[in-house]
Amino acid sequence: xxxxxxxxxxxxxxxxxxxxxxxxxxxxxxxxPLKQDVLDSGSTVLNHSMSLVHRMETLLAIGNSSDVxxxxxxxxxxxxxxxxxxxxxxxxxxxVFEELLLSRNSSALVLTESPDCAxxxxxxxxxxxxxxxxxxxxxxxxxxILASKYHVWGLQQGLTQYMTQHLSSDSPTGHVxxxxxxxLQIGDNTLRDSCLQFLSWNLSSVLQSGEWISISENLLLSxxxxxDLILQSELELYEALEGWIGQNQPDSTTVESALRAxxxxxxxxxxxxxLQKQSALMVKYYESISDLLYLAFQxxxxxxxxxxxxxxxNCSIFTPRNxxxxxxxxxxxxxxxxxDDRSFSFQTQLGPSGHDSGKRVTWNxxxxxxxxxxxGRSTYTELGAMQPSxxxxxxxxxxxxxxxxxxDFAGVSFQKTVIVMAKQQGKVVVHDVYNFHxxxxxxxxxxxxxxxQRRTSEYLIDSSLSLHIVIKPLYHTxxxxxx
Ligand SMILES: *[C@@H]1O[C@H](CO)[C@@H](O)[C@H](O)[C@H]1NC(C)=O
Ligand SMILES: *[C@@H]1O[C@H](CO)[C@@H](O)[C@H](O)[C@H]1NC(C)=O
Ligand SMILES: *[C@@H]1O[C@H](CO)[C@@H](O)[C@H](O)[C@H]1NC(C)=O
Ligand SMILES: *[C@@H]1O[C@H](CO)[C@@H](O)[C@H](O)[C@H]1NC(C)=O
Ligand SMILES: *[C@@H]1O[C@H](CO)[C@@H](O)[C@H](O)[C@H]1NC(C)=O
Numbered sequence: 001x002x003x004x005x006x007x008x009x010x011x012x013x014x015x016x017x018x019x020x021x022x023x024x025x026x027x028x029x030x031x032x033p034l035k036q037d038v039l040d041s042g043s044t045v046l047n048h049s050m051s052l053v054h055r056m057e058t059l060l061a062i063g064n065s066s067d068v069x070x071x072x073x074x075x076x077x078x079x080x081x082x083x084x085x086x087x088x089x090x091x092x093x094x095x096v097f098e099e100l101l102l103s104r105n106s107s108a109l110v111l112t113e114s115p116d117c118a119x120x121x122x123x124x125x126x127x128x129x130x131x132x133x134x135x136x137x138x139x140x141x142x143x144x145i146l147a148s149k150y151h152v153w154g155l156q157q158g159l160t161q162y163m164t165q166h167l168s169s170d171s172p173t174g175h176v177x178x179x180x181x182x183x184l185q186i187g188d189n190t191l192r193d194s195c196l197q198f199l200s201w202n203l204s205s206v207l208q209s210g211e212w213i214s215i216s217e218n219l220l221l222s223x224x225x226x227x228d229l230i231l232q233s234e235l236e237l238y239e240a241l242e243g244w245i246g247q248n249q250p251d252s253t254t255v256e257s258a259l260r261a262x263x264x265x266x267x268x269x270x271x272x273x274x275l276q277k278q279s280a281l282m283v284k285y286y287e288s289i290s291d292l293l294y295l296a297f298q299x300x301x302x303x304x305x306x307x308x309x310x311x312x313x314n315c316s317i318f319t320p321r322n323x324x325x326x327x328x329x330x331x332x333x334x335x336x337x338x339x340d341d342r343s344f345s346f347q348t349q350l351g352p353s354g355h356d357s358g359k360r361v362t363w364n365x366x367x368x369x370x371x372x373x374x375x376g377r378s379t380y381t382e383l384g385a386m387q388p389s390x391x392x393x394x395x396x397x398x399x400x401x402x403x404x405x406x407x408d409f410a411g412v413s414f415q416k417t418v419i420v421m422a423k424q425q426g427k428v429v430v431h432d433v434y435n436f437h438x439x440x441x442x443x444x445x446x447x448x449x450x451x452x453q454r455r456t457s458e459y460l461i462d463s464s465l466s467l468h469i470v471i472k473p474l475y476h477t478x479x480x481x482x483x
Contacts, residue, residue: 056129060085068101070125071110074118081118083125093128094150116142127155135162137171141182148186160191167198168427174211180219199223201419201430203231204324207240213247217254220244224261230322230419230430234266237321242281255281256288264289264296265318269354272296292317300354304475305411313475320352320472322417322433327357329417329470334367337396337465338452342367350408351473362403365469369452370394396447399439400469412473413437420447421466422458428466431459 059065063084070083091098100109113121120139124146127133133155135143140163147156167176176195183192199206200223206212215223223229224241231237241262245255259281264272272293275282282289295317299307307313320328330346343366350359372394400416402409415435422431432447440446450459459465 053130053132056089057126060126060129067107068104069108071108072118072121073110073112074115075112077115079118081121083122085125089129090125094152096150113146114142117146120146124150124152124155128152135159137166137169137175140166141175141179144182160188163191164194166425167194168202168429169425174209174214176206177211177215177219181216184218196222198429200226200228201230201433203229204236207231207236212240213244215244217248217250221254221257221261224258225316227316227319227321228433230324230433233323233325234263234321235271238262238267238275238279242279245281252285255285259285259289260292261316262289262292263317263319263321264292265299266320266323266352267296268352268357269297269300272300302353303355303408304351304353304473305478308411308475308478312477314477318475320470320474322419322470322472324468324470328472329468332365332367332467332469334465334467336463337367337460338369341369345403346469348471351412356408356473359408361406361471363469363471364401364403366399368394368397371397396450396452397440398446398467398469400471401438411476411478413476415472415474417470417472418446419468419470420450420459421461421468422450423461424458428461 060083066084066086068085068087068090070085072081072083073079087097087101091101111121120142123133123139124143133143140159144156144159144163147153147159163179167179169175176198180192180195180199183189183195196219199219203223220241224237229237241258245258250258267275276286276293277283286293295311298311299313299318304313304318323329327349329348330344332344332346334342343364345362345364347360347362350356350361398418402414415437418434418436418440419430420432420434421428423429424431434440434443434446436442447459451457452459452465454460455463
């Protein structure tokens with residue numbers, strides 16, 4: 001009895017050394033690939049790592065030589081699952097397990113998990129043995145919770161990456177909002193920011209989905225602050241906000257903060273009139289936002305430049321978001337984008353103010369797939385965005401200029417925004433957003449990672465590059481007459 005036990009320990013010791021040496025070996029290889037090549041020249045690798053993984057899987061499945069039984073209890077229920085495991089493997093992968101195993105009293109380790117985590121616990125343990133795992137959309141969060149709880153950092157990182165890449169995937173009830181709250185709760189800023197950016201860049205879809213009603217106050221208010229929201233119009237946002245408030249019935253402070261984040265200057269006056277009389281929400285909270293509505297009507301009544309002489313127009317109520325409706329810009333589909341330069345014209349309103357919205361501006365856009373700066377002749381060097389590594393056959397560039405100049409442009413700077421779509425997991429999603437004044441050179445990294453030559457490039461949707469250009473007038477505060 002004693003003897004066989006000792007043998008077992010010896011065997012485990014040997015196996016442990018093996019695992020550790022594999023582990024450290026691979027770390028060395030990553031650190032010094034060149035040296036490794038030299039040392040190993042003339043030798044041949046016999047690679048049986050797949051069969052090792054298979055043996056590990058069998059070991060877990062059969063539970064031979066198990067020295068710990070994991071009793072996974074579902075919180076607030078009598079449900080209990082038992083997994084025969086091996087303390088060496090658990091400790092190797094997780095210092096939390098190592099700690100728990102050292103301080104345990106018996107051969108069993110009782111773990112209490114939420115129902116969702118208990119449901120994927122076996123999968124999680126299998127990962128510790130085999131190093132691979134298959135993940136479904138509805139399992140990612142629970143697995144992430146387990147990986148974080150037990151300090152399995154590699155898995156945690158992999159899951160964050162999986163979630164970041166699957167934001168646009170279809171799910172019956174939506175998942176991004178719940179991933180966002182989770183990321184916020186655990187302080188995973190990468191995931192939180194990816195979720196927030198996805199929601200911001202895909203806001204029209206989100207507003208129309210069932211998920212919208214379920215978003216938290218905190219998320220609602222963070223979204224409303226952002227100027228990079230991509231949506232049809234500010235009116236669309238107001239109406240969705242009305243729906244959210246109707247369903248969630250938050251306290252009046254929250255309603256007021258939310259209503260005050262709407263950019264009323266961006267809503268045409270005829271709609272503001274209607275809302276003022278017919279939106280029950282606006283009627284109820286009229287007092288809380290009457291100053292903003294008054295400012296918006298002033299904005300609509302004259303040229304913004306007149307307003308700028310007396311009022312601060314550099315504030316969010318006069319700052320556009322990325323509106324997709326046709327008065328603000330145009331989609332631009334460029335087929336076979338690497339072939340040659342392409343030009344395109346479109347019209348926008350001069351500005352969102354009632355005074356300007358009837359005036360049209362024609363814009364010319366020029367796309368060059370392989371533009372090379374003529375060094376020393378560039379007009380944009382002062383922006384410091386030029387990279388020295390431009391000798392590689394050129395990079396894509398877009399220039400947007402007005403077809404004619406007009407005295408109406410005085411005091412306005414037109415910010416151009418190019419929204420770039422790409423295919424991700426079979427879905428068309430907004431991949432990048434670039435802001436610039438005249439040329440994408442200013443952005444520095446325009447389509448930097450888009451290999452348009454490659455037929456399978458995610459940026460090519462039916463062999464076309466899919467863009468949307470938005471023109472956003474920004475006004476400068478003059479405030480000269482007040483002094
Ligand atoms: C051994 O094979 C596996 C899978 O076939 C592969 O992932 C691994 O890189 C190989 N290792 C070496 C050292 O060649
Ligand atoms: C597991 O143990 C049993 C006996 O305890 C043995 O018959 C069987 O071959 C073992 N299986 C493996 C895969 O080692
Ligand atoms: C181990 O046993 C002691 C005494 O029986 C008990 O006080 C302690 O809480 C136990 N520890 C664990 C981790 O179960
Ligand atoms: C918006 O999200 C939906 C899923 O919620 C996705 O199918 C669609 O591709 C996304 N669109 C964009 C433009 O990101
Ligand atoms: C507008 O305000 C922002 C911050 O509130 C500031 O960074 C920016 O320089 C201002 N622009 C002008 C033109 O006054």
